[in-house]
Amino acid sequence: MSKDPSLADLLAAADPAHMITHEELERSRDRSLSFVNSDVTHIAVGGSVQDFHRSPAKRHWKRFAAAGLAAAAVAACVLVVSGLVTGPVNTAAVPTVTAKATPSDVGKSSLTGPTVKDSFGNVDYYTTVSGDTSAGVAAAFRISQEKLAEFNGIERGSALAANTKLRLIPAPGPIKGAKGTATVDDNGIPTSYVIEPEDTLDGITYRFGITGEQLAEANKVPYAYEKGNTYFVRAGNRIQLQKNPVDSRSGTGTAINNSFGQTIFYTTVDGDSFDSLGYKFRSTTAQLLQYNPSLSADKPIPAGTRVRLMPGEFKIDGAQGTFTSDPDGVPLTYTTAPGDTERQISFRFSVTDLRWANRPLTGTEAVWYAFTDLPTGELAPGQTISLALNKPIHK
Numbered sequence: 001m002s003k004d005p006s007l008a009d010l011l012a013a014a015d016p017a018h019m020i021t022h023e024e025l026e027r028s029r030d031r032s033l034s035f036v037n038s039d040v041t042h043i044a045v046g047g048s049v050q051d052f053h054r055s056p057a058k059r060h061w062k063r064f065a066a067a068g069l070a071a072a073a074v075a076a077c078v079l080v081v082s083g084l085v086t087g088p089v090n091t092a093a094v095p096t097v098t099a100k101a102t103p104s105d106v107g108k109s110s111l112t113g114p115t116v117k118d119s120f121g122n123v124d125y126y127t128t129v130s131g132d133t134s135a136g137v138a139a140a141f142r143i144s145q146e147k148l149a150e151f152n153g154i155e156r157g158s159a160l161a162a163n164t165k166l167r168l169i170p171a172p173g174p175i176k177g178a179k180g181t182a183t184v185d186d187n188g189i190p191t192s193y194v195i196e197p198e199d200t201l202d203g204i205t206y207r208f209g210i211t212g213e214q215l216a217e218a219n220k221v222p223y224a225y226e227k228g229n230t231y232f233v234r235a236g237n238r239i240q241l242q243k244n245p246v247d248s249r250s251g252t253g254t255a256i257n258n259s260f261g262q263t264i265f266y267t268t269v270d271g272d273s274f275d276s277l278g279y280k281f282r283s284t285t286a287q288l289l290q291y292n293p294s295l296s297a298d299k300p301i302p303a304g305t306r307v308r309l310m311p312g313e314f315k316i317d318g319a320q321g322t323f324t325s326d327p328d329g330v331p332l333t334y335t336t337a338p339g340d341t342e343r344q345i346s347f348r349f350s351v352t353d354l355r356w357a358n359r360p361l362t363g364t365e366a367v368w369y370a371f372t373d374l375p376t377g378e379l380a381p382g383q384t385i386s387l388a389l390n391k392p393i394h395k
Contacts, residue, residue: 111140118189119242120214125188128164141168169209177203182241190241197235201225204233208241218243220278220285243279247271251280258330259357259389262350264312265329268305277301281309290314310350318344323387331387336369342377349387357386361394368395 111132116125126137134157138145149156151167160166169190174180180196190208201224205212216224218240224232232239249271256265263281274285274297289295291308301307311319312331321337331349346354360368370380379385386393 111137116187116189118210119218119244120210122209122214124167124169124209126166126168128160128162128166130162132160132162134158134160137166143168170207175203175207178207182208192238192240192242195233195235195237195239199233199235201233204239210241215239215241216282217279220282222282244275246273246276246279250276256328256330258350258387259391260350260352262310262352264308264310264331264350266307266309268301268303268307270303272301272303274301277307283309311348314348316344316348319348321345321381323349332391333384333393334387336379336381336383336385338381340379340381342379345379345385345387351387353389354385354387357389357392359392359394368393 111126111129113127113129113132115123115127117123123141126141128137134145134148134154137160138148143151145156148154148166148168149158151169151171153171172182172184174196177198177200178193178196180194180199182190182193184190193204193208195204201212201215205215210218212224216222219232221232247270249269250273253269253272254267255263257263266277266281268277274288277288278284283291285297288307288309289297291311291314295301295305295307312329318339318341319337321335321340323331323334325331331351334345334349336345342354346352351357355367358367358369360366369383369385372378372380384393
């Protein structure tokens, strides 16, 4: 009698990205540890130059999570800007060759051969020394011996000669879910990739040995996951697989957050650049230039520059009204204009839970303000609503 295939078998047959062991899952999880508690600001441009999205920070209220996630899925990660001119940099967050195989993501290891890391610190290559074994290398880097053999075109358990350079990511070339063309640097690290039809996020991250968070950071967007491969994973789209070098002094300037925990202004320091700001705050160079007309893509950002990280004064479709702010420039209230929607107002001011700042005093409605079209979230004009959790308006 034939045995019905398990779900794992079906997934493995459908996509090699699912043919992973528990140890490989642990390795992938370790690679993501530095992002788990990240408080970075998320901003991405939506379907047009007037359609903006900032993904939510850590939520303390789940009452309206479904609406927020739906909006994020529609607007996030549509535009990935490539080939941008950036300011000068000093130190490199680039693929490096190290003398010892003691990466933080593999735990304690007795391996002493040199490694080659990508810009995120992931080890993509290891060069053996005398005494290394396939089992030892696989265990140290938390991949199966079968995968190690597959990546390097050798038999499982083969003896390893000294000075053998082993791949710890899949061999070059298309795989199911990632059939496009990649570029690599002189160290063999994949740097960019052109998406093909039917590519998937899982396939792309598996092929190039990075996490979805790392892929999003490399492209200065809040996240890369999505439904339907419509926005970030688009056929013909060239995406970045690595970060550019940034100055080690960057990112230490003064930030101003709104009451939702979103950084909306940042004052630059020596070493800051469009790349360093983009990676830290997940804002593309195009967005930074739109929000800050005084900046120029072909010139460095001077230290002491106050950079806006939200549209704010820049009116967008669906958020054409006027607003008030506190002395630091943090938006407090907003007066709606015809055609304004909840989603676009939230995007313009980096508000992650507009309704929570405008709860009614009585009744069972989620908010007190009035709609002209509830399904689309279009608000009646002329209403003054709160943009701040610490200064809510309740009616």
